[in-house]
Amino acid sequence: MTNSPIAYSCYFTRNRQGEQFVPEHVFSYQISGTLTISDGITEHVFNEGDFRFIRRNQLLKFVKQPPPGGVFKSVSIYLDQAALSDFSMDYGYKAEGNRGRPVEKVKPLEGFGLYQSFMNSLLPYVAADQLINADLQKLKQREAIMILLQTNPELKDVLFDFSEPGKIDLEAFMNKNFHFNVQLKRFAYLTGRSLATFKRDFSQVFNATPSRWLLQRRLQEAHYLIKEKGRAPSDVYLEIGFEDLSHFSFAFKKMYGLPPSRIY
Template sequence: MSENIDYINYSCYFTVFREGEQFVSCNALSMVISGEMELNDGVHRQMFRSGDIYLVRKNQLLKFLKKPGEEAEFKSLSIRFDDEMLNEMISEEQFILPERLKMPAFIEVSEVKHLKYFMESLLQYKDLLENKSPELALLKQKEALILLFGHDHSLKNILFDISDPYKIDLESFMQKNYHFNVKLDRFAYLTGRSLATFKRDFEKIFGTAPRKWLLEKRLKEAHYLLKTGRRASDIYLDLGFENLSHFSFAFKKQYGLPPSMLSV
């Protein structure tokens, strides 16, 4: 179950849970209360456990895997920072973005003691926040940002960057990120293009339509992994397929045999 409390969210899962679309649309600060959270941005993979805190950056592709512990369900607490609230703080401070900084899709801030105290204190406000107290939620959002900036002032250059992605090299981006389960309009947005321009540029570069290329690219990678002994049930989600049956159907259509017959 998951309870949406404005921009402060308490999550609880009793079984292993993967997010659907792997696109981060909002900056967020999160703490694992129990269980484990695995994050994977395609380059870095990290496991967070009870008490760990991490910051997730907007407009990133990121895979989430939530795992319950042996004796407790998975629980987490997250604060999301929407653009409207960030824009208000930017105006109040008359902040001017000096440059766009490159940062991983997520960073760990578990070592910042005052952030840990703050996140733990939010658990005491759970009843109030569940009753939709917008004034309290906004106050806690701003408090979290002040603590983050107190820890690292350069985080302003990241969290206060609320502009849309700029146009980037489409070929290298897609070769790096084809295994993320996101819609075409997300890929277009992240490469700084409209959907129509993305499709046009894509066909010029790859000589085929985006959906066809994505499917063939993922199936080719699956074919390689299955030949090394990996099982279909272990790889289909990592390659961007919605479910195992869809993967198996597409694989058999492409290669003429089910994935189970290829494993060694």
């Protein structure tokens, strides 16, 4: 492995940036501070000492909040498809009966002692910022999989479901998820399309390019939130998919003739 599946997050200030697409399953522990995760409908709040499992192929927003006078810290282990496929072949696990049954995107986990012991075993590696060898990484991944299966047997049908997203209704999906700041290839993948097919279908459905439609749709939502809901531009731009306040203000003024601060 070129990249370690073990990740350590440490922030001294509030953070709302980062990839909003989750490509692999994640098993995490909140060491300090608060992590808020939202899929646009449901919001989960994780505090110090909490454990969580996040299902792959999800669009999620994260807000990392340090405790007063402290530091936000969390440790995660990513359970990628290659590691799970190897585990499946070695131990004979297969997904069964998961079709048609809703699966939690973000699953809070009860504080089993096994979780705490496992996460504590990761800290010497991440705290020292040293890269552990590939064989040891695989062992830690397998240990995480075994612990999750022992404490939550129903996760078998999630962990070993290797199917990819199928082709779904493009218009409904985009109207629901336009505010997520991800690359077009992520939207294409989640709607069961290649990037080229996504762009072609998008043009047929919306009569516009994805980039142009996303910009206009996000600005329309921003206008609504500012004018009708009384929200501040500085609180809105990240929420509706912009990375930079100045870029948002420039695009908003170009579309509406006034900067967002002048909308009442």
